[in-house]
Amino acid sequence: MLNFYYSDPISLFLRKSNESIIGEIALTNQFGNNQNEIFAWENQIKILKEALTEKDGYLFFEFSVPRMGKRIDCLLLIKNLVFILEFKVGEQNYLNHNIEQVWDYALDLKSFHQPSHESVLIPILIATNASNSVIEFETTSHNDFLFKPVRTNSKDLKITIDKALELLGNEEKTIDSSYVKGSYQPIPTIIEAAVSLYKNHTVEEITKSDSDAKNLNQTTTYISDQIRIAKTLGKKIICFVTGVPGAGKTLVGLKVATDHLDKELGDSSVYLSGNGPLVAVLQEALARDKVEQEKSKGNRITKNEALKGVKSFIQIIHHYRDEYLRDQSAPYDHVAIFDEAQRAWTKEQTVNFMARKKGIIGFDSSEPEFLISCLNRHKDWAVIVCLVGGGQEINTGEAGISEWIKAVKTKFKDWETHISPHLFDSEYDAMDSILELKNECKVVFNPDLHLGVSMRSIRAEKLSLFVKQLLDLNKIESKQTLKSFQNQYPIAITRSIDTAKKWIKEKARGSERYGIVVSSQAYRLKPLAIDVKSPINPVHWFLNGKDDIRSSYFLEDVATEFQVQGLELDWACVTWDGDLRYSNSGWKSFSFKGNKWQKINKEERQKYLINAYRVLLTRARKGMIILVPEGNPDDHTRNPEFYDNTFEYFKSIGLPILN
Template identity: 30%
Template sequence: MGASPSGEQVAAWRGEYEILGVTLREIAASIPRARQWDIIFEYELPRERGRRPDVVILTGSQVLVLEFKETAALQRAHVDQVAAYARDLRHYHAASHDKLVDPVLVLTRSPVERQWPDGWSGAVGSGSRWPGQSDDDLTAGLEPEAVAVVNPLGLRAVIAELERRAPDEPIDAEGWLSADYSPLPSLVSAARQIFNHEPLPQIKRAQSAGIPDTIATLVAAANQARDNRELHLALITGVPGSGKTLVGLQFVYENHFGDTGSQRSAVFLSGNGPLVKVLQYALRSRVFVQDVHGFLKQYGGPSGRTPEEHIWVYDEAQRAWDSQRVLQKRGHDRSEPEDFLSIGSRKDSWALMVGLIGEGQEIYLGEEAGLTQWNDAIARTSDPWTVHCPRKIADIFDSAERLDTDESLNLDMSLCTHLAEDVQGWVQDLLDGRLDAAAAHAEAMDRQGFRLYLTRELERAIGYVRERYRSEEDKRYGLLGSSKGRLNPFGIPTDYFSTQRMKIGPWYYDGPDSAKSCCQLDSAATEFQCQGLELDLPIVGWGVDLHWNGRSWESPPQRRSQARDPHVLRLNSYRVLLTRGRDGVVLYVPDGGTAFDADFEALVAAGGRGL
């Protein structure tokens, strides 16, 4: 910090102070206990640079979060901003977990005491008021933890009503200020913390998702392999965003040094080139994280060479190349799983191969054989392999010497979307054409704080994300689109040459002020560049490669495609694009003809809200 506030900022603070002074004096006259309330100005959320609600009021066992905007116009970005402050305090602040946390947006220049946007949902926590709700109804039936939108004159009534429903158990302000705040870091931030020897926050979400149990299971498998001089294969399944990559990175870090403290014993491998580049850029190192294709080029096939490491963690192992793709690219006909098992057999002591398995994300040619390749590789080797996996994929591995099923190896809870478990269900139902079911998921997502917006205007989407994250330097937002979507004419450059020019490391990692940052919104990532990575709020362009025909999604024929099922790859591409957001997603459907009109209407039917 250290910088002096601007004159404009000082004036804003004075205005807030005056408004609160008048409001709280009036409240104290009728509610004497209000004199014991504590008021906190500019509370900066720990670990989140630049995120600070204007005012926090501790009333009884309730936390009021106030955001002041010197405007008369109600903007979604402002509503969502204060809703996110309240959501994150509720979930990540130890002294607020068991409290009512209510967001209030104060529009200082509005002539309307209380208002709500027409057509917005009034669901709990959705950041809106019920359509048609009268002024008299507003405070009488205020939804718990939804955003109240008021002007200075309406502030007193709303605060008084919110306070009346809270138990009369005063919060200790000093204890509240010193309480631990453990936000969910992005994958890249978590990786940097791990390898900088910094402790990760004790995230309740990760604890309840079973990530510590998963790592403990891997440690036990490694110890068993080492102690008994055996070959082991452990497979971890999980929905997108469930923490598979975080598990792999944490496990590699804990095993990177051998018993002597000098020998490297573990490496994180990925065929996801952008993920490797981003992690190497963030870690400023190429030692811990390596490209799997370079690794297998050096040690696989006929090379006969053996790596130092005993533990190899392969991210997105279901995307391992089949023998046909390896022959095409490397000149020999052993699949990547066969290569790994062959390398393990050449180790003179022990080996543990860990495969991180994403579900429904095969988007490249040569990846479609999936998990069965690993069982086929075991069948072709003469060495006994012990397989550890969750029950749901156990039937695949009938060639294993021993099979150990463990449900801690299945991660089925998303970490990336702030408790929005319904995101995965929404995407699945949307792509399966079950629009009504998707709409039900969308309503639940909104209650959980995950925003799903639709627009036909790219500039409107850009204006929203910029205003939503103004002055929040750790937030990342950017443009995403399908590699086959032909979105260049609509402002999203997803053609081959544009994406090749983009430096993916800085694009994801650098702050909003960097010319190379995704926040500049002048370049775009495709499904190939965003798989395994995330943004706080992406703008996803809907392309020409997936259209709604009234009953289902269809993709145009791809005359030169060698894929076994090109349509499945298109669906999986959109599955990846639609699951990259942490706070939500803005879907941009170009205004480009009747096909796009049908797509837009389908997305509306699936629960998307106009921006």
């Protein structure tokens, strides 16, 4: 249920004094009221009373958008129409970021607020002092009754509302005040979730349903209990958390980390990930938000100051490892959360790296063994949380979860191991290791360590299934799955990069993020002005705005599977190269060496390449276009036959073709 600071039928609003209305708004605002807010409310009330004469309906002030952590200035319900009003008092221009702001509010309601799914939503930006208005009611190709933002000054707001009611109003489908009581089920990106948790929000406030919150709460509560027990009794405990795809394992890790930020209590925690781009983007997003939050309170804080606090609990696992290679003391934190723990390196990979890159000869541990040894330096207590995913390996030398279990059994027998029963599932390949551990050490199995409810939307779950079927070459099944969700999640194919760029730009609304993603082996896309060898900064690419040439929005720099894994776009252009080619006998994998493509015969590397495309095909939250170039018969490295069969395969599944 959404909330607001003030609501009334329009008829009652028109009869009340301005002072009375401001008083009601101010009383509800638990964060206090500054003079600028009161001045804005005074102007909004005056403008609305002039615009709403003889209107019937409902009015809401400061209507919450929980996922965005913001409030809509005013929400109007008249007949069958929902007006989302954003006032910019004193503003003379319709600034792009203000247009995006009101559009984002409307998009959030359309996507996550159940009564808004079928409602007509009209976002209106009111730049009160603008010299003229642009009163046009335009829809988009989405055909979901969400109109493009209307721009008006204060004196033309009445004309705007009257015109909308005349063109679109329907007395028989009147929306009443129960609209605000409808279910609101947000599906946050990992960036949005991290920002919300850092602000001390609860999982109930940022998840899409009660079952999500219950599932996440059970797991985080169980882990917090183990931290308390370990600290009280002087124990060392390691927990293994499993989950269905999209269940929120990373969210659990961030929740535990943010719940234990108070270093004075002596139980501070650190969230560690080997995913460098994810860590960098999360650190930057939290720091930027912290600066903005402090600014809104009248406090000044630099981004570097904000980053110091963030980096204390979100770190790259390899930096953490290297720190305690140099420093043999116990880590500052007693609790360490390892995300994607199955990706820690094998002994062979670690020993090789230490000798080659660090000049350390004689290193004799796998990465899991060394990481446990760091926490084991604590004389009193320690807790390790391993967040475990199954499959989708894209790097060589990844140890799998059995290496962690083996390390406990051989070197750290006094550690108590708490395991999700689902770790026995075949995808984790850990059954034998667990049984051996159980014979020699204390092992506790608890179902609360499994996240069994996917936080993804139904369409995202179907997308994952579709991508699996597509890559498994199950043509009939993938065709059926595509039909079941393509109305809610558009996917198209094209052979033209210009068409692809035009499509995602048109599909994206408000600040919805779009970009081009490619395989790290896609070396022959240079004629399309795509060079995978040109490194990107994922912070700029994922967080910067449409006016920054380094951002994904510019469609110039592209991201690979390594830079987008764990992160998401709203709309993606997946550009296919000759490294992965469809054939009747299965996928053919190639790497580009020197001046030609060479076939990949090693099964492990073939699997990595297919998984790379699996990552790329599952990055978009709202839709994607797959670009398969036509190639060039005059270029032996871009022969059309490298691409044509792949395009025909996608076409046969039923993907619509855009020319």
